[in-house]
Amino acid sequence: MIRGLYTSGYGMITLNRKMDVVSNNLANVNTNGFKKDGVVFEEFSEVLAKRLYDNTNRPLNMPQDIGEMALFNDIAEVYTDYTQGSLENTNLNTDFAINGDDGAFFTVAVPDGEGNYREFYTRDGSFKLDDQGRLVTRSGFVVMGENGAIFLEGTEFNVNSNGEIYQNGELVDTLRIRKFENPETLRKFGMNLLAVTDETQEGAFNGTVLQGFIERSNVDAVKEMVDMITILRSYEANQKMIQYQDATLDRAVNDIGRV
Template sequence: MLRSLWTAATGMVAQQFQMDTIANNLSNVNTTGFKKNRADFQDLVYQQQVLAGTPATAVSEIPTGVYFGAGTRVAATQKLFEMGSLQATGNKFDLAVTSEVGFFKILMPDGTFSYTRDGSFKIDARQQVVTSNGYLLEPPITLPPGAINNTLQVSEEGEVTVRVGDEIRPTKIGQIDLFRFVNPAGLQAIGNNLFKETMASGPEIQGTPGREGFGGLLQGFLEMSNVKIVEEMVSMIVAQRAYESNSKSITTSDSMLGTAISMKR
């Protein structure tokens, strides 16, 4: 009887984790470039009382065994990098990648690099292109003195041009490259819409937007979160019902245990 109590408890813990994951997804439904999380579960080790294939007689074997499961546990959480919807902003410094393939590279204050799908860039006091937190885009893009900001143009292939002073023809001031990974699900999310390279993700692969399988760049647009509210709400209901079922198992097991204890001769 005690086995069922602990087994059901693992189910309740798992569903609580599922709810935590869903809540995080829903809280970031309007976060630019956010990629939703998915929780994966595994069944726990089995206790074997009778092993399948054990000889029953001299000429036959037991066809099936007797196994007791120990419940479930969280096996992994995974970022799903499917494309989010594109939203027009009209802002010259907003950029979106037009496919799932491609990250912007960001220089961190400690000299390391991180990667993001959030293309809501801005200009700081030094005329450098930075993120909302002031981190530099890599390779760096700096507007020259006298540049007219509202003439900034970013082509689909990442070429950045701007008019300077009284010049009629725009001047090329830099090139925005994109980066991809063999296993983007292996990237480490560190907050602020940023990801870190890990051994699981593999090393970065640099490329030109719109070429070699990379998505192109779209100026004046942002990629929104790929969280779908309806899907998350359905998952929430399923998790809630599973939690209730496991709690009912504990209640029933407790009732049966109480009946056994209260039996009289």
């Protein structure tokens, strides 16, 4: 009986953690370039259950094996789905999208508070020009070109499929597009940015850059809502099981004990 309480209780904790992932996906359904997260469940290690002291045919009432069982499950991994989202035409010269390569990202420079800058990566190509004429993200982080920060004289410029930026007929710079062969090793930093890890491997960019487009989130709002309802129903079922087991335990202690 106590084991059942633990099984249902831990199941509620696991479902609560999955709900956090689904809620975050739904909160970012309209975030440009956002990549949804998913959850992989795993069972706890199986244990061998035995029948004790109820088989008089076995010598000395030795316990008898009745099979393996897992008490409950846990979240093994929270992964990110880097599938490309839909592309939306904005007709804005400062908007860009990467098409045809799920492992490619724009490079931005983020200050670390000590006067230095660190590279991060994003699929959100909704850029703008700051008061210095630099191409920056909506959060104000500098978009990196092959020669550093990209300086432009107004929004009248063109970008070809290779990311080369032309203004007044001259090549200004090329967008620094980083391709990663194993994007699953990237880690979300916040503010729609990604950071590399020691396992991240670079590759060759095979896609194209589109000017005047932005990539939308790859979150399917309907599917996430269905998942949320399923989680709620499972949570309620575990909650009711705890109530049933608690009531049974109460009767076993108070009523049977009096008999």
